[in-house]
Amino acid sequence: MVDWNDEVDVLVAGSGGGLAGAYTAAREGLTVAVVEATDKFGGTTAYSGGGGVWFPCNPVLERAGTDDTLDDALTYYRAVVGDRTPADLQQTYVRRGRDLIEYLEADEHFAFQMLPWPDYFGKAPKARLDGRRHIMPTPLPAAELGDLRESLRGPLDTDRLGAPLPDLLIGGQALIGRFLRALSAYPNVTLHLSAPLVELVVEDGVVTGAIVERDGQRHAIRARRGVVLAAGGFEQNQQLREQYGVPGSARDTMGPWGNQGLAHQAGIAAGADTDLMDQAWWSPGLTHPDGRSAFALWFTGGIFVDRNGERFVNESAPYDRLGRDVIRRLESGEMTVPFWMIYDDTEGEVPPIKATNVSMVETEKYVAAGLWHTADTLAELAAKIGVPADKLEATVERFNSMVATGVDPDFGRGDEVYDRAFSNGEPPLVRIDKGPFHAAAFGISDLGTKGGLRTDSAARVLDRAGRPIPGLYAAGNTMAAVSGEVYPGGGNPIGASMLFSHLAVLDMLGS
Incomplete structure (x- = not known):
C-alpha cells in the first residue's frame, strides 16, 4: 500500500509541448498536477525559435485558403516515414492535429499564424512546397504572464550567454507562455518546479501514480485517471546516450540540462517497451x-x-x-x-x-x-x-x-x-x-533524442507484448517518435508532443 501525499485525476511529467495534455485535463474539469524536473517551465519547446507545429489542413491554414487535403498529407508522410512506425500512429498524427488547433483556438488565450515552411522531402509524393502545413504561435507580451514570467525557461541566449529576458515572447517561448497563461485560469491545476518524476507506482499491473522528488524528499502522487510522461528526451544524459548508441555528445545538444531520461527509465521499470532509442533530431x-x-x-x-x-x-x-x-x-x-x-x-x-x-x-x-x-x-x-x-x-x-x-x-x-x-x-x-x-x-x-516508450494511437504506453499498460501514457520525446528515423517537416517534434498528450487525456475521458 502506498501512503499518498497528493491525489489528482491526471499527473503530467514535463512542461513543454505536454502542457497541451495538462490544459485539456483542466479544461475538461479534471484535477491535474504538472511536475517539472528543473527550475523553469518550458523544456526544449521553450528554446524553439519558431515554436511551430506541422498540422496539415488546420483552421489557420484553411482560413489562409490552402488547397491541401489530409489524404495528400498522409501520402507524403507515409512516403517518407515508411513502415518504420505503425501506420495507424502516422495516420493519427496527420489527421488529428487540425482538431487540436480547433480545440485550442476556442480559447482566447491561444492564437496562431501561418509560417510557410516547406516539407523536408521536396521530391516525395504530395510534398507541400509552399510550406502550408506549418503554423506557429503569435507573439505574446511577456508582461501578460504576470508572476509566471520568471518561471518560464529563457531563450538559449539567456540560458547560455546571460542575455536579458525578452519583453516579447516569440516561437516556443510564446507557445509555452500561452499554455501557462491559460492554465493559470483554472483552479484545478497545480504547477510544480524542481520536481522530477523518478518512479511510477504500479499496483496489480495498473499505473496508479508516481513518486516525485521535492527538496530531496520522495512525494507520492496518486493519479486516478492516468500519468502522462512528456518529459523530453535523454539527450543530456551521456551515459544513456552511450548505452543506446546515440551519436554525438550531451555537450552539443540543444535540449535543456534537465532532459536526463528519468521518465524513460521510470517507464521501462514499469514494463514499457521502447523503440528508436539510438535516434535524435539531428x-x-x-x-x-x-x-x-x-x-x-x-x-x-x-x-x-x-x-x-x-x-x-x-x-x-x-x-x-x-x-x-x-x-x-x-x-x-x-x-x-x-x-x-x-x-x-x-x-x-x-x-x-x-x-x-x-x-x-x-x-x-x-x-x-x-x-x-x-x-x-x-x-x-x-x-x-x-x-x-x-x-x-x-x-x-x-x-x-x-x-x-x-x-x-x-x-x-x-x-x-x-x-x-x-x-x-x-x-x-x-x-x-x-x-x-x-x-x-x-x-x-x-534538438533532442527521439527514442522512447512505444505507444498506440491513443498515446497509451505498450508493454513488451504490445499490450497497453493501464494508466500510463507518453508523448513528445519521451514517446518513440511517430516520424521514425526521419524528420518530415518543421514542427513535427512539438506537434507530436502537443497532440499525443492531448489524445492521452481524451482517452482517459473516454472520448
Whole structure:
C-alpha cells in the first residue's frame, strides 16, 4: 500500500509541448498536477525559435485558403516515414492535429499564424512546397504572464550567454507562455518546479501514480485517471546516450540540462517497451568558444569540407538530413569532426550563417579557440585547418564552376525547394573567390533524442507484448517518435508532443 501525499485525476511529467495534455485535463474539469524536473517551465519547446507545429489542413491554414487535403498529407508522410512506425500512429498524427488547433483556438488565450515552411522531402509524393502545413504561435507580451514570467525557461541566449529576458515572447517561448497563461485560469491545476518524476507506482499491473522528488524528499502522487510522461528526451544524459548508441555528445545538444531520461527509465521499470532509442533530431552545429556545437541553419554562402578538403554534402539540405549525412560518414570512418565551413570575405570574417540559435560572440574568441581561421590564399588556409592544399583548391574551383551553371551535380544543392528557402528561390550557390578566405569549425548537434516508450494511437504506453499498460501514457520525446528515423517537416517534434498528450487525456475521458 502506498501512503499518498497528493491525489489528482491526471499527473503530467514535463512542461513543454505536454502542457497541451495538462490544459485539456483542466479544461475538461479534471484535477491535474504538472511536475517539472528543473527550475523553469518550458523544456526544449521553450528554446524553439519558431515554436511551430506541422498540422496539415488546420483552421489557420484553411482560413489562409490552402488547397491541401489530409489524404495528400498522409501520402507524403507515409512516403517518407515508411513502415518504420505503425501506420495507424502516422495516420493519427496527420489527421488529428487540425482538431487540436480547433480545440485550442476556442480559447482566447491561444492564437496562431501561418509560417510557410516547406516539407523536408521536396521530391516525395504530395510534398507541400509552399510550406502550408506549418503554423506557429503569435507573439505574446511577456508582461501578460504576470508572476509566471520568471518561471518560464529563457531563450538559449539567456540560458547560455546571460542575455536579458525578452519583453516579447516569440516561437516556443510564446507557445509555452500561452499554455501557462491559460492554465493559470483554472483552479484545478497545480504547477510544480524542481520536481522530477523518478518512479511510477504500479499496483496489480495498473499505473496508479508516481513518486516525485521535492527538496530531496520522495512525494507520492496518486493519479486516478492516468500519468502522462512528456518529459523530453535523454539527450543530456551521456551515459544513456552511450548505452543506446546515440551519436554525438550531451555537450552539443540543444535540449535543456534537465532532459536526463528519468521518465524513460521510470517507464521501462514499469514494463514499457521502447523503440528508436539510438535516434535524435539531428543538425549541423557551429562550434562556439565554450566548446559546444550548436544547431545552425540559413547559410548564405560557404561550403562544408572534410579532413581531405573535399565537399561531402548538400550544405543547404534540411538540417536533420544534413546531420544524418554527417553521422553516416563519421560512423563509416570517412570523416572526423570538426568539419569546416569554407567561405570568402564577401560578408567579412563572420561565417555566413543567419540563424545560429545560440548567438555568436566576439570574433576574437573564436580565433583564440582555434575555431575560425583566416588566410590570404586557400593553400594557406588549408595548412591552418590541416587539410591538403591541392584538394581544397580543387574543391573550391569545382564549386565555383557549378555556381556559374547554377547546378550542383555532385550533391544536388538547390534541387529542392527547401534548399532555396533562404536564397529567395534562387540556387543557393555563391562563389568563393574574394580573399581573404575563412574557415569555421562545425560539429554535430541535435534538438533532442527521439527514442522512447512505444505507444498506440491513443498515446497509451505498450508493454513488451504490445499490450497497453493501464494508466500510463507518453508523448513528445519521451514517446518513440511517430516520424521514425526521419524528420518530415518543421514542427513535427512539438506537434507530436502537443497532440499525443492531448489524445492521452481524451482517452482517459473516454472520448
